[in-house]
Amino acid sequence: MNQRQFPLPPRHRDDDGHAAPTMHIAVARTPDTAQGAGIKIRARDVNVFYGDKQALFDVGLDVPEKAVTALIGPSGCGKSTFLRSINRMNDTIPGCTVRGRIELDGEDVNDKSIDPVVLRARVGMVFQKPNPFPKTIFENVAYGPRIHGIATGKAELEAIVESSLKRAGLWNEVADRLHQPGTGLSGGQQQRLVIARAIAVSPEVILMDEPCSALDPIATAKIEELIDELRNQYCIVIVTHSMAQAARVSQKTAFFHLGKLVEAGSTGEIFTNPRDSRTQDYITGRFG
Amino acid sequence: MTDAALPTAQPSLRKIVEARLKQRHAEEQRFRLYGRAAIITALLFLAVLVGRIAAQGYTTFVDYQLTLPVYVDPARVQADDLSGANYDLLIADQTLARLGEKDDELGTKSGKLMELISTDLGFQVLMKVKADPSLIGKTLQITGPVRADGQLYYKGEMKRATDETERKLDNEQLGWLDKLKARHLVKSGFNISFLTKSDSTEPEQAGVLGAIVGSAMMLLVTASLAIPVGVLAATYLEEFAPKGRWSDLIEVNINNLAAVPSIVYGLLGLAVFINWLGVPRSSPLVGGLVMALMALPTVIIATRSALKAVPPSIREAALGVGASRTQTVFHHVLPLAMPGVMTGAILSLAHALGETAPLLMIGMISFVPGVPQGFTGAATVLPVQVFIWENASERAFEERTAAAILVLLTFMIIMNMAAILLRRRFERRW
Numbered sequence: 001m002n003q004r005q006f007p008l009p010p011r012h013r014d015d016d017g018h019a020a021p022t023m024h025i026a027v028a029r030t031p032d033t034a035q036g037a038g039i040k041i042r043a044r045d046v047n048v049f050y051g052d053k054q055a056l057f058d059v060g061l062d063v064p065e066k067a068v069t070a071l072i073g074p075s076g077c078g079k080s081t082f083l084r085s086i087n088r089m090n091d092t093i094p095g096c097t098v099r100g101r102i103e104l105d106g107e108d109v110n111d112k113s114i115d116p117v118v119l120r121a122r123v124g125m126v127f128q129k130p131n132p133f134p135k136t137i138f139e140n141v142a143y144g145p146r147i148h149g150i151a152t153g154k155a156e157l158e159a160i161v162e163s164s165l166k167r168a169g170l171w172n173e174v175a176d177r178l179h180q181p182g183t184g185l186s187g188g189q190q191q192r193l194v195i196a197r198a199i200a201v202s203p204e205v206i207l208m209d210e211p212c213s214a215l216d217p218i219a220t221a222k223i224e225e226l227i228d229e230l231r232n233q234y235c236i237v238i239v240t241h242s243m244a245q246a247a248r249v250s251q252k253t254a255f256f257h258l259g260k261l262v263e264a265g266s267t268g269e270i271f272t273n274p275r276d277s278r279t280q281d282y283i284t285g286r287f288g
Numbered sequence: 289m290t291d292a293a294l295p296t297a298q299p300s301l302r303k304i305v306e307a308r309l310k311q312r313h314a315e316e317q318r319f320r321l322y323g324r325a326a327i328i329t330a331l332l333f334l335a336v337l338v339g340r341i342a343a344q345g346y347t348t349f350v351d352y353q354l355t356l357p358v359y360v361d362p363a364r365v366q367a368d369d370l371s372g373a374n375y376d377l378l379i380a381d382q383t384l385a386r387l388g389e390k391d392d393e394l395g396t397k398s399g400k401l402m403e404l405i406s407t408d409l410g411f412q413v414l415m416k417v418k419a420d421p422s423l424i425g426k427t428l429q430i431t432g433p434v435r436a437d438g439q440l441y442y443k444g445e446m447k448r449a450t451d452e453t454e455r456k457l458d459n460e461q462l463g464w465l466d467k468l469k470a471r472h473l474v475k476s477g478f479n480i481s482f483l484t485k486s487d488s489t490e491p492e493q494a495g496v497l498g499a500i501v502g503s504a505m506m507l508l509v510t511a512s513l514a515i516p517v518g519v520l521a522a523t524y525l526e527e528f529a530p531k532g533r534w535s536d537l538i539e540v541n542i543n544n545l546a547a548v549p550s551i552v553y554g555l556l557g558l559a560v561f562i563n564w565l566g567v568p569r570s571s572p573l574v575g576g577l578v579m580a581l582m583a584l585p586t587v588i589i590a591t592r593s594a595l596k597a598v599p600p601s602i603r604e605a606a607l608g609v610g611a612s613r614t615q616t617v618f619h620h621v622l623p624l625a626m627p628g629v630m631t632g633a634i635l636s637l638a639h640a641l642g643e644t645a646p647l648l649m650i651g652m653i654s655f656v657p658g659v660p661q662g663f664t665g666a667a668t669v670l671p672v673q674v675f676i677w678e679n680a681s682e683r684a685f686e687e688r689t690a691a692a693i694l695v696l697l698t699f700m701i702i703m704n705m706a707a708i709l710l711r712r713r714f715e716r717r718w
Contacts, residue, residue: 092607094531121610131601133620143619144609197609 040065040205040235041086046100048081048090055081059100059261061254063205068227068236070250070267072243074282077256079239083207086237087123088116104205121148124198128210130190132182132197137174140182140193141165144201160200168196169226188219192226199230206230208238212245224249243283247271255279338697345690351479351492352434352442354405354468356383358413359427367421375410376402379430387467400461404468406492408432433481434474436491436684438465442476445683456683482691486658487673491684494677496692501659502572502652502667503641503699509576509663510583510640515633517580518587519622525588526595527617546585553582554646562650569651573663578650579640586639590632594625627714634707638700644671670696 041063048056056078063069071079081090088109090096102109109119121144132140141161144150151157161178165171170192174185182193191211198206208227212220227236227249240246246253247267254264255276263276274280358379365373380398383405384391391397409432417423433439437456440446442465452458457465468474486498529535557578561567567574598621606616622629647653652672660667668676670692677689 087608089604089607092603117610117612119610120608125604125608127601127604127608129601131599131605133602133605134624143606143611147609147611147615147619194605197605201609 038065039063040105041237042101042103042106043082043086044101044103046082046085046098046102048078048085048099049097050093051095055259056085057259059256061261061264063235063237064252065235066232067251068231068238068249069252069254070246071237071239071254071256072241072246072282073256073262075241078259079256080209082256083209083237083239086205086207087120087125089120089125091116121201122203123205123207124201124203126191126194126198126206126208126211129214130187130194132185132190132193134181134183136179137165137182137185137193138178141196141200144197148201150201164196164200165193167199167230168192169222169229170196186219188215188222191215191219191223195223195226195230203234205235205237208236210239210241213241220245243271255282257282341690341693341697345687345692345694347443347445348482348687348691349479350443350476351481352439352474352476353431354409354434354474355429355431356405356409356473357427358382358409358430360413360417360424362425365417365424367424370414370418370421373414375413376405376407379405379409379413383468387464389464397460400458401464403457404435404438404461404465406433406435407490408493433492434465436682439492440684441465442469442474445687482688483695487655487668487676488657489655491680491682491688494685494688496670496673496695498656498659499668499670499673499692500695500699502575502656503669505572505660505663505667506575506579506669507637507641509573510579511633511637513576513580514583514587514636518584518633519591519629521584522588522591522595523617523622526592527621528613542585542588546589549645550582550643551645551649553578554649556581557646557650568664568666570654570656570666570668571664572660572667574650575647575652575667575669576663578646579643582643582646583633583636583640586636587629587633590636591625591629594628594632595621597628598624627711630710630714631707634703634710638703638707641669641699641703642671642696644675647672648675670699 039062041061043059043061043063046056046059047054059078059082061082071083073079084090085098085102086104086109088098090098098110104119104123107114109123133143135143138161141164142151142157145157145160151160162171165174170189173189174193182190185193191214195206195211211227212223215223224245227238230236231251238246238250250267252264253267253270255262255270255274255278257278263270263274263279265275270279271283274283356379359382361378364378365375377395377398380401381391384398384401389397409430412430412432413428416428434442437446438461441457441462446455446457448459448462465474481493482495483500484497485493485495488494525535525538529538557574561574561577562569567577602620602624603616606620607613611619647669652668653676654666654668655676656666656668674689674692674696677685677692
């Protein structure tokens with residue numbers, strides 16, 4: 001009864017355009033940069049268990065710096081589990097154990113010397129459902145810098161809030177109502193507020209767990225545009241159910257199936273010339 | 289399914305549904321009826337209960353005050369022995385003369401008249417003379433209540449028609465009461481002294497102030513112990529403690545503690561706080577300690593359920609920006625749970641306000657004629673005051689019992705309203 005504290009990572013119904021045929025998917029606008037840039041996150045032999053149930057099997061993946069990496073795959077395939085292992089959000093789930101190595105700049109995030117608080121300041125996260133604090137817009141963004149002691153004065157804090165909101169593309173919409181509740185914004189605005197909150201602590205990596213699944217197409221387009229801009233500064237890992245979205249925003253794509261990493265490579269390659277037949281079947285909408 | 293099957297299947301389906309439809313609607317109607325009947329019954333019982341208490345108690349709030357000129361006779365009041373004089377007799381004798389009666393040698397009539405005038409008047413004369421001895425030889429205007437039995441006559445609860453041997457006052461005394469009223473020496477008014485005085489052996493002088501203050505002090509002790517300890521215990525159990533066999537065991541035990549009969553807490557308080565720790569008995573401190581023990585499980589359960597109701601997305605949001613577990617709980621989760629916590633706390637305090645049995649065990653059933661002298665002084669509380677008056681032999685305490693219940697219920701309603709308002713005011717959406 002009391003194990004409810006944090007639910008298992010959300011599983012989702014496949015209801016957003018998986019059946020779209022491949023030819024309609026526009027492949028990433030920018031050429032694949034994965035090979036050229038350095039590796040930010042290196043995962044090796046990652047196994048994750050929820051109690052007795054194994055959710056991830058020997059996953060190994062390199063996540064490039066300053067690029068968007070999309071994790072795709074059918075429901076329950078372990079994409080979110082893998083994502084949450086990167087900033088150790090899985091620690092908060094009772095009975096969840098992570099084995100293997102996940103390196104952030106060569107340091108194992110599961111090492112005893114790594115404090116999850118510091119880790120999560122370096123690796124920000126955006127969740128599926130917009131979850132602003134029931135506080136003002138300003139307080140939402142200012143919270144992170146404040147608890148980490150990043151801003152020393154009020155003016156500095158205000159500057160951080162402003163630049164974070166600007167980078168999240170929300171400033172023009174909320175500049176005149178910074179002290180109104182963040183929960184009063186629309187879903188898309190809330191999600192951008194949450195992104196601003198994550199940016200405010202200047203993270204190196206931003207994890208996004210299906211950031212658009214609760215949004216309408218227009219809000220989704222705005223978030224995707226934002227992700228495309230943020231890619232220049234951050235390493236972004238996004239879990240998505242929409243193949244079209246993965247194709248639009250990511251430079252690297254990893255396909256998960258039944259807890260295993262089936263295939264990873266540049267987005268262009270995965271969508272046009274998948275090596276594995278399961279990847280082929282999934283992206284053409286034959287299952288999932 | 290073939291095309292041919294469709295036209296035949298549909299009417300028959302409709303028939304089947306319709307056949308049962310009447311029954312289904314009747315079922316719903318019946319259920320609504322039961323529901324209404326249950327609510328009406330409950331309200332009826334409540335109305336009877338409150339109505340009876342109010343009908344019995346409202347007369348307490350009317351009282352009859354005598355205003356008499358009192359000549360402080362130097363022959364009877366000596367300046368060097370002010371407390372030695374019998375002021376009640378002095379007042380009775382003068383009033384008797386004013387009524388045109390002559391006392392016999394034994395003083396039978398003045399004795400009978402003293403049964404009609406509250407000792408409060410004599411006490412007031414003593415106090416005034418003590419403060420200013422020059423008043424001896426002068427005439428004072430003194431106002432004080434008619435004695436309880438006289439009040440009952442004025443209120444119509446003691447009737448002339450009743451046989452003289454069956455009532456406390458005889459016909460002569462009733463005659464005097466009539467005369468006093470006819471001469472406008474007696475005035476009726478709102479009985480403010482019921483709320484400004486404490487317990488007394490004389491019903492007309494007895495009030496609930498001491499009990500109200502005692503209750504307030506006891507609740508202060510209870511609240512300042514049970515709320516912080518309970519909230520922190522619940523927060524630890526819910527947000528920090530590792531879940532397992534031990535936490536389950538603790539949870540079961542807390543739930544059991546909430547169901548332990550209150551008198552057991554009284555015994556525990558007697559054994560631990562009074563006998564072992566030496567806390568003064570009958571004090572608001574020991575009462576508050578026992579009540580805190582009793583309220584603790586309720587506060588913990590309420591807090592835990594309030595914490596459980598906070599959506600996990602808020603915890604994830606805070607952890608996601610790098611808040612520590614403690615920061616997550618104290619910056620976000622607990623503030624969001626606060627309306628629920630406060631509601632639970634206030635309701636458990638309201639429960640403590642009405643609790644009587646454990647207080648009887650720790651000696652709060654004593655007669656305390658005044659406001660408690662600090663947290664370790666002797667005190668009584670409202671429900672115990674009700675209990676004490678209920679057991680009193682004087683008829684006039686009956687209405688006071690009901691009135692004390694009304695005061696107690698008023699405080700309960702205020703506390704419950706506060707709980708509802710707090711919830712409304714601070715409930716936040718997310």
